[in-house]
Amino acid sequence: MDALTRFHRSVAGGDDEEWQEDDILGDTEGLCSLSPLQRLYAFAACLVAGLALMMLSLIVFARPIKFALLFTFGNIMAVGSTVFIMGVNKQLRMMLDPVRVYATAIYVGCAVFALIFALLIHDKLLTLIAIICEICALFWYSLSYIPFARRIVSDLMVKLCDTEL
Template structure:
């Protein structure tokens, strides 16, 4: 078993050693034709791009509207990057698991509110409050 298969098993949660390698990636191969190596590269690219946007957003922190947009899109990229590794269906199942349901609802709601406050209402204080709640829900 190669390192990529072990990484995928640890991320997806497959622990059975007698499970054939072809069925390990079966849940993610139905929707896209990327190879496992391409998925890891896509995961890394999205994660790096998301983290870069979040870090660069602090440069424009004095302009809360631009900060909120850059930070929120970077956050969405970073969180969504795991869909390349485990597949979008499994990620959504995990996000809407009863244990994580409240945190997911608050996170998605705060992402939407931060963008609404930043782009339509143009209220700096409400935008920053929504960003802080977004971060708290993400860590929860």
């Protein structure tokens, strides 16, 4: 165990046995050779890189194809960063949970379509439409992790737009 992990555990409190039970990374111990602290660093690095790509995409917003590439790859990196925390199998199980399977399918489909429209077809309008749908699907997918958030947004849409999601 390295010094940073011991320091982190001493700050968080508890001994090694307590830490292992409460550790969010405890389930993924056998999945890779990275320590829990290294996985947290990898998660943070991947998330920051994804967010940086999404922010950089705003610079080239006038060029929809470059915007779509930067934004979509940044988005995929940010969403995929959680694989370092919980592992591939658990991430896929959560994404394919009946609560969020439709949002996952729409998000992945829109990301694929955005890349196809940007790289193969070179159609700016279709690329922008796919990016807008990707953002909406990611928003709806993210709401599934917050208790009652989808219901609140749906009720708000009914009141504001006289429609239901």
